[in-house]
Amino acid sequence: xxxxxxxxxxxxxxxxxxxxxxxxxxxxxxxxxxxxxxxxxxxxxxxxxxxxxxxxxxxxxxxxxxxxxxxxxxxxxxxxxxxxxxxxxxxxxxxxxxxxxxxxxxxxxxxxxxxxxxxxxxxxxxxxxxxxxxxxxxxxxxxxxxxxxxxxxxxxxxxxxxxxxxxxxxxxxxxxxxxxxxxxxxxxxxxxxxxxxxxxxxxxxxxxxxxxxxxxxxxxxxxxxxxxxxxxxxxxxxxxxxxxxxxxxxxxxxxxxxxxxxxxxxxxxxxxxxxxxxxxxxxxxxxxxxxxxxxxxxxxxxxxxxxxxxxxxxxxxxxxxxxxxxxxxxxxxxxxxxxxxxxxxxxxxxxxxxxxxxxxxxxxxxxxxxxxxxxxxxxxxxxxxxxxxxxxxxxxxxxxxxxxxxxxxxxxxxxxxxxxxxxxxxxxxxxxxxxxxxxxxxxxxxxxxxxxxxxxxxxxxxxxxxxxxxxxxxxxxxxxxxxxxxxxxxxxxxxxxxxxxxxxxxxxxxxxxxxxxxxxxxxxxxxxxxxxxxxxxxxxxxxxxxxxxxxxxxxxxxxxxxxxxxxxxxxxxxxxxxxxxxxxxxxxxxxxxxxxxxxxxxxxxxxxxxxxxxxxxxxxxxxxxxxxxxxxxxxxxxxxxxxxxxxxxxxxxxxxxxxxxxxxxxxxxxxxxxxxxxxxxxxxxxxxxxxxxxxxxxxxxxx
DNA sequence: TGAGATTGC
Numbered sequence: 001x002x003x004x005x006x007x008x009x010x011x012x013x014x015x016x017x018x019x020x021x022x023x024x025x026x027x028x029x030x031x032x033x034x035x036x037x038x039x040x041x042x043x044x045x046x047x048x049x050x051x052x053x054x055x056x057x058x059x060x061x062x063x064x065x066x067x068x069x070x071x072x073x074x075x076x077x078x079x080x081x082x083x084x085x086x087x088x089x090x091x092x093x094x095x096x097x098x099x100x101x102x103x104x105x106x107x108x109x110x111x112x113x114x115x116x117x118x119x120x121x122x123x124x125x126x127x128x129x130x131x132x133x134x135x136x137x138x139x140x141x142x143x144x145x146x147x148x149x150x151x152x153x154x155x156x157x158x159x160x161x162x163x164x165x166x167x168x169x170x171x172x173x174x175x176x177x178x179x180x181x182x183x184x185x186x187x188x189x190x191x192x193x194x195x196x197x198x199x200x201x202x203x204x205x206x207x208x209x210x211x212x213x214x215x216x217x218x219x220x221x222x223x224x225x226x227x228x229x230x231x232x233x234x235x236x237x238x239x240x241x242x243x244x245x246x247x248x249x250x251x252x253x254x255x256x257x258x259x260x261x262x263x264x265x266x267x268x269x270x271x272x273x274x275x276x277x278x279x280x281x282x283x284x285x286x287x288x289x290x291x292x293x294x295x296x297x298x299x300x301x302x303x304x305x306x307x308x309x310x311x312x313x314x315x316x317x318x319x320x321x322x323x324x325x326x327x328x329x330x331x332x333x334x335x336x337x338x339x340x341x342x343x344x345x346x347x348x349x350x351x352x353x354x355x356x357x358x359x360x361x362x363x364x365x366x367x368x369x370x371x372x373x374x375x376x377x378x379x380x381x382x383x384x385x386x387x388x389x390x391x392x393x394x395x396x397x398x399x400x401x402x403x404x405x406x407x408x409x410x411x412x413x414x415x416x417x418x419x420x421x422x423x424x425x426x427x428x429x430x431x432x433x434x435x436x437x438x439x440x441x442x443x444x445x446x447x448x449x450x451x452x453x454x455x456x457x458x459x460x461x462x463x464x465x466x467x468x469x470x471x472x473x474x475x476x477x478x479x480x481x482x483x484x485x486x487x488x489x490x491x492x493x494x495x496x497x498x499x500x501x502x503x504x505x506x507x508x509x510x511x512x513x514x515x516x517x518x519x520x521x522x523x524x525x526x527x528x529x530x531x532x533x534x535x536x537x538x539x540x541x542x543x544x545x546x547x548x549x550x551x552x553x554x555x556x557x558x559x560x561x562x563x564x565x566x567x568x569x570x571x572x573x574x575x576x577x578x579x580x581x582x583x584x585x586x587x588x589x590x591x592x593x594x595x596x597x598x599x600x601x602x603x604x605x606x607x608x609x610x611x612x613x614x615x616x617x618x619x620x621x622x623x624x625x626x627x628x629x630x631x632x633x634x635x636x637x638x639x640x641x642x643x644x645x646x647x648x649x650x651x652x653x654x655x656x657x658x659x660x661x662x663x664x665x666x667x668x669x670x671x672x673x674x675x676x677x678x679x680x681x682x683x684x685x686x687x688x689x690x691x692x693x694x695x696x697x698x699x700x701x702x703x
Numbered sequence: 704t705g706a707g708a709t710t711g712c
Contacts, residue, residue, distance in 0.1 A: 106710070106711080107710065107711080108710090108711075134711090134712095135711070135712055151710095151711065151712080152711085153710090153711045153712045154711085154712065156711095156712080157712055178710095180710070180711080181710095181711090182710090182711060182712080283708085284707075284708070285706095285707060285708085286706085286707080314707090314708080314709095315707095315708070315709060315710090316707075316708095340708060340709080341708075341709075342708085342709070346709075346710075361708080361709095362707090362708050362709090363708065363709085364708070364709080375707075375708070421710095429711090429712080486712090487712085488711080488712035489712085520707095522707090526706090589712090635704065636704090647704075648704085649705095649706070649707095650704080650705045650706050651705095651706065651707090655704075655705080656704085656705095670707090672706075672707070673705090673706075674704095676706080678706095
C-alpha cells in the first residue's frame, strides 16, 4: 500500500485458513458438488479430515470428556472443531444405547451447513445418522439420528418438553463466545442438568476466544460425588487453528469522515494492490448506500477504476443483490463489498483478501429509564476488530486497514469484548423459560453472568402486567404463562394470539397480524426511482384502521396468491417477498402450535369485516403500548405510560394522514433519528380500560 | 413531518 496515512503492521493474527473449515464449506458442498458415493471424493474427504488440527487432539479430547463432566474446547477458526468433535464422540461410543450427541450453533444456516458436511464425511444420507433441527426445518429422525446439529434456541425450547434432556448424552455448545441470550440461558440450564444427571451427561463448551476460564469456572463444582477420579468437574483443552498472517494497518491520525476514508482506502487498494476482493465494514444501510454512490461517481469520472465493482451487503438485501455478493466476479473485476456486521460472523464471502474496518457498529440499546430501545452507532470491541480482520485471511495472507489509530484501538475506547446480551436486552424470553422450568428466585439464580437487576425487574413487571406471572406468588400463571413460554413470540404478541382464539374469535386475521409483526412488520419497500408507483400500490392494501390491519390485508392477499406466482406478485406490488415468505412460515407454525395447545377448532375463526374485534384483540396484547395524539400539535403522540413525546414512523399509513386517530396502540417504539412508533393501530380509549383495568386504573393519574 | 442492526424459538 503506497499511502502514507498508514504505518506499520502487527504480528500476524490468528485467523481462518481451512480448505475445509466450517464457514466456507457450504460453497465447497454446493459448488464442487462432490457426492458421498464417489470413491475419489470420499478419500479426499477422509484425507482432509486427518489434516485438520482437531485430529491431533482426538485422544486428548476423548480422555477429557471421559474424566470431566464439562470440557471447554478453545479452538481457533479452521481447527475443524465444529465438525470433528461430534464425530470423535460418536466413534468413541457416546451415542450408544440410542443416545444422541447434539451440537448447538447460534445461527440456523450454520447448523444446517455443519450437518450437511458431517453427513458427507461420514458417508450417510442427511437426516439419518446425522441430522439437524432448526426452526421451520427438522431434517432428523427420532429413531436413527445420533449426531444432531441444532440452534441453541431450539435445544433450549426442548427443555420444556424434556427438562433433563434425557435423549442426549453430550451437548456441545459451539460459538459460546457469542454470548447471545439463548446461549447464556442454555448454559445455565445445562449446568443444572449436569448436577442432576449424576455423571451420565457431558457438556462441551466450544469457544474461539479467551473466555475459556470464565466458562470453566462456571461449570466447576465442588461436589466430589460427581467427578470421576479427582475433585475437578471442568477442564480446558486447546486446539490450534491453521493460520494465515494478516497485516494490520492503522491510520496515523484519526479521520474526520470515515465514509470518505473508506472509499479512498478502497480505491487505493484497487490501484496499488494485487488481486483479491475488498470487504468494507460500515455501521448501517444508509452509510453503505452513500459510500457506494460516492464510489460509483468516482468510477464514472476516473479511467483506472473501471474494474472496481461496488456492492452492498446487509441483512434485508434482496436475494438478487445478495447473489452478486457471493458469486465470483468476472475475470479482471474486483469486488468492493460494503457490509454491515452481517459479514463479521453470520456470512462468509469467499475471495476477500482486503478488509477496511470503520470500527463502528449499530446496536440496539435498551434504556431502562424510559423503557425504550435506541439504535446507536457504537465503537466495536477489540474482539470484533480481530474478527473483522480475520475475514481478510481466509484463503491466503491478507491485509486489513483500520480507519482508526493504533492509540485509539489500544485505548479504552475499544472495549475488550462486546457486552453480552444478558446485560443489555429484554430478558422476557429468558424469564419465561426459567419460570416455566420451575426457577422461582431469578435474582439468586446461578447465571454465567448475572444480569442487571433493572432488566430483570423490567421483564417481571411486563409479564405481570400481561397476566403471565401471578403478582402474588411470582409464578407463571398456569395456562397463559406456560403457553407464552412455548410460543416463539414476544409476550405481547403471544397474548394477542391466545386471545384471538379464547375471546375474540378472529384467529384467521390475528394469526396473520401476529405473523407479520413477528416477521418485522412493514412489507412495503419504496425504491428511490419509483416512489410514486410504489406508494400508489401500497394504497391498494391500506386499511384506515391502521398499519396492522393493512399488514393483515397484504398477508392474506399473499397467501391467496398461488405459490409459484408469489415472487412475481411481490415484485409487481413493491412488496418484500423475503418478509412475506417469512411471515407465511411463522403463520403455519403458529397454527400448528395453537392446534397442539387444544385450540384446533378455533383456529379457522374469522371476524370477516368486523374489524373492531380484531382491533380489540390487537389492543389486548399491546395495551401498555398506547399513545394519545398531542392536541396542541395534531401530529405527534404522547405515550400514556410515561408521557414521552413520540413521532409516527414514515412507513406508517398514519404518517401522511391529515386526520390522525386520537388513541393508538403500536407494536414497536425505537429511537433512531427520532423516537418513532410503528406498527400502529387505532383504538377506542374505552377498550383500554375495559381490556386492562388493572393497568389503566393505576396509571390514570399520569395522563 | 421523511426511514432501518442483527439473530433466534
